[in-house]
Amino acid sequence: MINNLKVDEAAIEHYNETSKSLAVSGDIKEVQELKSEEVLVPYSKILSIEGFKDDLYTPESRENFDGVFFATDTEVDLFCKNFEIDRDKTYRNNLPGFVHTYGVADNVSQILDYYDEYKKKFSIDLDDCIIAANCIYKKYQPSNGGWRWHKWGKYLGKYKISHEYIYDEDIEMVLVWELLFLKPKA
Numbered sequence: 001m002i003n004n005l006k007v008d009e010a011a012i013e014h015y016n017e018t019s020k021s022l023a024v025s026g027d028i029k030e031v032q033e034l035k036s037e038e039v040l041v042p043y044s045k046i047l048s049i050e051g052f053k054d055d056l057y058t059p060e061s062r063e064n065f066d067g068v069f070f071a072t073d074t075e076v077d078l079f080c081k082n083f084e085i086d087r088d089k090t091y092r093n094n095l096p097g098f099v100h101t102y103g104v105a106d107n108v109s110q111i112l113d114y115y116d117e118y119k120k121k122f123s124i125d126l127d128d129c130i131i132a133a134n135c136i137y138k139k140y141q142p143s144n145g146g147w148r149w150h151k152w153g154k155y156l157g158k159y160k161i162s163h164e165y166i167y168d169e170d171i172e173m174v175l176v177w178e179l180l181f182l183k184p185k186a
Helices: 009-025 043-047 073-079 087-092 108-122
Strands: 068-070 083-085 102-105 129-137 173-184
Touching: 009 073, 043 068, 068 108, 073 083, 073 129, 073 173, 087 173, 102 108, 108 129, 108 173
Parallel strands: 068 129
Antiparallel strands: 083 173, 102 173, 129 173
């Protein structure tokens, strides 16, 4: 997997300037300046944040998280200096067999285990990919509505889902993830 994403500082600056001008015009209410260290963050850095490991339903079983970033596809599009999403490979899912390219997990080890098994079964590599992951916390969900399990793909975790909404579950946090194929920027 790709492990050397570089943040485009000029894109961060442009984003912040645009956000400020939208706030001045009244088009958005609140502006929080984005810092380059807050985008495309390697998962290994997230694990070092105090208290984060306590929120994982199932502890990590690995120590190497190369190719896993706390990011969204939009962040990769906007702020990655050296790669861009290969949309044809990412969104057409032309991989052999059936494999989920997005879903939900308790931790990143489960996602990497899922792809290790897939790579072994079909004798392929995923060297041109990253896994983009983000947290969904129960505590930030409204009591009516909010984040729903079924819209986010296959669940790889160990928790036994019993409700439609995470707010009604006995789990504090899950990770949503997506496999993104990248190509060097031209």
